[in-house]
Amino acid sequence: MVGVKNISAPYIYVCTRMRVRKAKLLPKEEYMRMLNMSLPEITRLIGETEYKQEIDELATTFKGIDLIEVALSWNLAKEYQKIQEITPGNLKQFTHAYLRRWDIQNVLTILRGKMQGVKAGKIKEILVPAGSLDANVLDRLLPEESIERIIDALKGHRMYPVLAREYPAAKESGSFSRMENELYKQFYAEILAEGEGGIKGGNLFIDFIKLDIDIKNIKTLFRLRADTFKEDAREMHILGGALSATDFANLNNIDDQGEFIDQLKAKIRQKLLLSLLEEMRTEKTIRDVEVRLTRVQLEQMERMSKRNPISIHPILVYLEKKKYEVFNLRALARGKESKLPSEKIAEYLVV
Amino acid sequence: MALRDIKPTRSELINLKRKIQLSERGYKILKMKRDGLILEFFKILANAKDTRGDLLRKYAKAVEMMAVANTVEGAIGVKSAAFSVKEVPQIILKSKNIMGVVVPQIESSKVRKSLVDRGYGVLGTSTVIDETASAFEELVESIIESAEIETTMKRLLDEIEKTKRRVNALEYKVIPELTAARDFIKMRLDEMEREELFRMKKIKSRNTA
Numbered sequence: 366m367v368g369v370k371n372i373s374a375p376y377i378y379v380c381t382r383m384r385v386r387k388a389k390l391l392p393k394e395e396y397m398r399m400l401n402m403s404l405p406e407i408t409r410l411i412g413e414t415e416y417k418q419e420i421d422e423l424a425t426t427f428k429g430i431d432l433i434e435v436a437l438s439w440n441l442a443k444e445y446q447k448i449q450e451i452t453p454g455n456l457k458q459f460t461h462a463y464l465r466r467w468d469i470q471n472v473l474t475i476l477r478g479k480m481q482g483v484k485a486g487k488i489k490e491i492l493v494p495a496g497s498l499d500a501n502v503l504d505r506l507l508p509e510e511s512i513e514r515i516i517d518a519l520k521g522h523r524m525y526p527v528l529a530r531e532y533p534a535a536k537e538s539g540s541f542s543r544m545e546n547e548l549y550k551q552f553y554a555e556i557l558a559e560g561e562g563g564i565k566g567g568n569l570f571i572d573f574i575k576l577d578i579d580i581k582n583i584k585t586l587f588r589l590r591a592d593t594f595k596e597d598a599r600e601m602h603i604l605g606g607a608l609s610a611t612d613f614a615n616l617n618n619i620d621d622q623g624e625f626i627d628q629l630k631a632k633i634r635q636k637l638l639l640s641l642l643e644e645m646r647t648e649k650t651i652r653d654v655e656v657r658l659t660r661v662q663l664e665q666m667e668r669m670s671k672r673n674p675i676s677i678h679p680i681l682v683y684l685e686k687k688k689y690e691v692f693n694l695r696a697l698a699r700g701k702e703s704k705l706p707s708e709k710i711a712e713y714l715v716v
Numbered sequence: 717m718a719l720r721d722i723k724p725t726r727s728e729l730i731n732l733k734r735k736i737q738l739s740e741r742g743y744k745i746l747k748m749k750r751d752g753l754i755l756e757f758f759k760i761l762a763n764a765k766d767t768r769g770d771l772l773r774k775y776a777k778a779v780e781m782m783a784v785a786n787t788v789e790g791a792i793g794v795k796s797a798a799f800s801v802k803e804v805p806q807i808i809l810k811s812k813n814i815m816g817v818v819v820p821q822i823e824s825s826k827v828r829k830s831l832v833d834r835g836y837g838v839l840g841t842s843t844v845i846d847e848t849a850s851a852f853e854e855l856v857e858s859i860i861e862s863a864e865i866e867t868t869m870k871r872l873l874d875e876i877e878k879t880k881r882r883v884n885a886l887e888y889k890v891i892p893e894l895t896a897a898r899d900f901i902k903m904r905l906d907e908m909e910r911e912e913l914f915r916m917k918k919i920k921s922r923n924t925a
Binding site for chain 2: 430431434435438469470473474477478480481483491493539540541542543544545546548549550581584585587588589591592594596600601603651652654655692695696699700702703704705709710713
């Protein structure tokens with residue numbers, strides 16, 4: 366490994382730890398085995414893994430499937446917080462930036478809950494404090510009486526300018542959709558800016574984020590096509606990826622699936638993505654498209670982390686894989702509870 | 717009406733004749749109304765069968781989509797997205813008249829929404845939320861349509877039943893009783909006339925003797 370000599374020990378240490386943690390995640394075979402289990406068996410199995418502590422802690426407050434779901438989310442949040450603690454130097458900054466997306470989700474959930482008049486306790490149940498706003502900060506936001514006060518309480522946070530700018534219009538229209546889109550767009554713009562700030566390893570971080578942006582933009586395009594949305598789609602476009610805002614809007618206006626795929630392929634360079642897009646020439650359900658895009662994203666991320674073993678990549682890949690482990694376990698438990706056939710649940714698993 | 721309570725007078729006979737005439741006219745009209753309502757009912761029935769089938773199908777789909785959404789996004793994701801719904805469909809109730817039966821006509825504000833009008837952002841959610849929202853919008857539309865048709869059917873059925881009872885009452889009770897009373901008065905008046913005639917004859921023969 367050329368160049369490893371120049372890398373400090375904490376970097377090697379944390380990347381190795383991430384690889385070890387990743388190796389401890391549930392393998393595909395385990396999910397396949399769980400598909401044939403009943404809900405109590407799955408619950409017991411989850412309770413015997415590293416989620417045990419959260420399940421024991423929350424058992425007095427939640428029951429059944431809700432207990433599993435909340436325990437999984439809490440475990441994810443704890444794990445993310447722990448990783449932010451152990452990552453050194455620049456890696457910490459990038460990890461921190463990458464996890465800020467959870468802040469958007471949590472703040473939006475609080476704002477929407479408040480708008481609907483939901484009790485603070487109920488809102489708290491569905492928060493996942495995995496970002497920079499930890500459980501204590503979120504707890505302080507929850508008792509605030511009005512949305513304006515919550516936004517004021519976020520003064521000094523990166524989200525504040527967008528919230529302050531977009532909220533009056535959102536309040537008037539009764540819809541947070543534009544504000545939500547703007548928050549995510551700002552999030553991506555900021556993390557790209559952090560990567561481009563001249564920090565060592567920033568280019569690798571940017572590669573990872575650009576892949577994320579490309580996949581997100583492609584997913585959005587497929588969603589807009591499924592909804593036959595024909596207005597200006599630029600509002601839903603995230604800057605910084607392979608597609609410019611004009612490309613995005615033009616692609617959204619193409620009706621023919623074959624032509625759409627051709628035009629999209631002309632803009633994309635990743636081989637895995639190109640071969641997946643080729644398969645999408647034939648009509649597929651939008652859900653299928655989304656799951657397959659996620660799988661390709663994870664595979665591409667995995668490749669990147671193997672190419673750059675001592676970089677931000679192993680950390681981010683672990684964060685993503687951990688997220689999808691929680692996603693898969695929740696899908697298995699919820700799917701079994703809803704009595705969905707195993708084949709159908711398997712379609713949604715990201716393995 | 718017991719025959720013994722009837723006063724066998726000419727004026728009562730004229731009254732009864734009027735009543736019979738009115739009852740027979742009412743009977744004919746109610747019979748026509750009943751037949752008309754039954755025709756209307758059958759017209760709506762075919763529509764109601766389709767609507768009910770459609771409603772059940774959409775309900776099953778919405779339930780399935782909710783299960784899928786819970787599977788993919790978890791209850792946390794679904795609840796978070798559900799919080800973004802602010803507008804509740806508004807219903808305007810009007811009424812229309814079908815052969816004297818007032819039935820509801822339900823108009824609602826726009827239930828189906830486009831991706832951008834649903835209140836949640838496109839960038840923070842997944843397709844399954846769109847599909848679940850869409851399935852429930854279709855279900856709500858179907859419920860509104862079914863509510864109108866099924867309430868109309870229920871009201872028509874009630875009216876048919878009521879009209880049928882009235883027709884039967886007129887046919888088997890009111891008109892026969894009135895006819896019997898009329899016949900009784902006629903018979904009594906004839907009898908009285910014959911008695912009078914006989915009396916007159918008796919008086920005449922006594923006078924000539």
